[in-house]
Amino acid sequence: MGMGIRVGVELIAGIAVGSLIGYGLDRWLGTKPWLLLVFFFLGAAASVLNIYRAVHGLDDSVGLGQAQRRKRK
Amino acid sequence: MANPVEQFKIEPIVPLEIGGVNVSFTNSSLFMVVAVVLATAFLTLSVKGRALVPGRWQSMAELMYEFVANMIRDNVGTEGRKYFPFVFTLFMFVLFGNLLGMIPYTFTYTSHIAVTFGLAIVIFIGVTIIGFARHGTHYLRMFFPHGAPLATAIILVPIELISYCSRPFSLAIRLFANMTVGHIILKVMAGFIIMLGIAGIAPMVFLGGVTVLEFGIALLQAYVFTILTCIYLHDAIHMH
Numbered sequence: 001m002g003m004g005i006r007v008g009v010e011l012i013a014g015i016a017v018g019s020l021i022g023y024g025l026d027r028w029l030g031t032k033p034w035l036l037l038v039f040f041f042l043g044a045a046a047s048v049l050n051i052y053r054a055v056h057g058l059d060d061s062v063g064l065g066q067a068q069r070r071k072r073k
Numbered sequence: 074m075a076n077p078v079e080q081f082k083i084e085p086i087v088p089l090e091i092g093g094v095n096v097s098f099t100n101s102s103l104f105m106v107v108a109v110v111l112a113t114a115f116l117t118l119s120v121k122g123r124a125l126v127p128g129r130w131q132s133m134a135e136l137m138y139e140f141v142a143n144m145i146r147d148n149v150g151t152e153g154r155k156y157f158p159f160v161f162t163l164f165m166f167v168l169f170g171n172l173l174g175m176i177p178y179t180f181t182y183t184s185h186i187a188v189t190f191g192l193a194i195v196i197f198i199g200v201t202i203i204g205f206a207r208h209g210t211h212y213l214r215m216f217f218p219h220g221a222p223l224a225t226a227i228i229l230v231p232i233e234l235i236s237y238c239s240r241p242f243s244l245a246i247r248l249f250a251n252m253t254v255g256h257i258i259l260k261v262m263a264g265f266i267i268m269l270g271i272a273g274i275a276p277m278v279f280l281g282g283v284t285v286l287e288f289g290i291a292l293l294q295a296y297v298f299t300i301l302t303c304i305y306l307h308d309a310i311h312m313h
Contacts, residue, residue: 002293005250006243013242018235039235042228046235050243062308063233065218 003054010050018043077260081184081253101188104180108169116165137165141299148303152310159199160306163192164299171252171291175284183294184252186245193241196302204309215308244301248294255287 022039026032058067085097119130127135141161145153174181182188204212216233217226262280266273
């Protein structure tokens, strides 16, 4: 159950944060809706990256490369 | 049957409003105070004897201390020692919140996202400040993987940045979701026992197992919250 919750949460959190950043930038720069679209997909990529980390047992180090190096250690 | 989500209701005990902001002392605040008082009492009273051969209470307090101290030493290194008070306080606060919630008729403050997110965002902002204070703009280099072609930076850096920013959210939601789901399951199962009468023995056996599992989750979530803090601290202090 733990892993299921983890993966589900990562999926939502990445997309939510990405969209939120996009929406904020859009409001700030007045470029509706382009940055929201771009950051939605970047957020989706980030959430897949986080899920990849979770299922491979990598920890939450900053940057994927460093997480992999720590795992090997 | 009792409403399974009623246990999460926030009720003001001392209604208070300052400058149009509702700052009432609620049942959630009450249990936070209880947790802090209990943790402080447990730690101060148990080590009061300062026995060379620790008694039962003292060895429990020493166990907690060594558990967190080892966690910091293994994950952050010796430089992490000065962050021990913060990490230990955080561990005790989350642990006592989770365990207090397992006592019937109590309120689980870690089952509220406002509380868990508050803790997570404090950790996140604090660690980011430590990282920038120690390494300056060099800290941003972490978001670009070693050895990747420079042209990919435009797409890789935002992805890593969002992945970094989504971490407090995922940390907060994980703690909140685990505690909330566990308490709802307990309540629903307990409702079944009453409804089924004599046949309620089946859900009761199940409930016994789930209760043990819940204690495990309460401990595990406090551990997860603390170890993630240690990992963030490690990244902020040692940049590779």
